[in-house]
Amino acid sequence: MESLVMEPETVIVDVRDEWEFEEFNIGGLNIPLAEIRSKRHYLLPYDNVIVVCTNGVRSRVAVKDFCRHPEMEEKQLYHLKGGILGAEE
Template sequence: MLEITAVELKQRLKNNENLVIIDVREDWEYDEVNLGVRNIPLGDLPQRLEELPDKQTEIIVHCQSGRRSGQAQKYLTQQGYSKVISLKGGIEAYLRHA
């Protein structure tokens, strides 16, 4: 499983890299705190694949703690997406390193 740490993600954002980041938490969780990225809840992912870029593009997925993003990563990989990376520790880790 490919993972990125909160520190690595923050550095890539600081470097203004053009990243595709998907928040797979529920809408209400996203509304409480978010990184300003696209929100596609894990349960909606199968019906919303057309919103994702091509299957060769790197996609970073995150959730609250890392469990759901791991599930999203597994699902997307099964669908043929080759560069899916999960944020280790989720948004909780990201906020701890703010």
């Protein structure tokens, strides 16, 4: 994943609430899960979208939602299994 993150056409999207993002984050855009549909257009310039959250549940929901929208069909969508907590281990 590290090499993918370094690609200019890749974005990390943190779907946790704003207060969680402010407390600790790994960078990228903060788009809370509740706002993901209305702010999906922010992701259109990117080919690779990596979605993260605390434990992987919200990021999986967000990726499943993205898959339902035609404008996201050409994108490579990933979610961080185990979330940020799992990545720290």
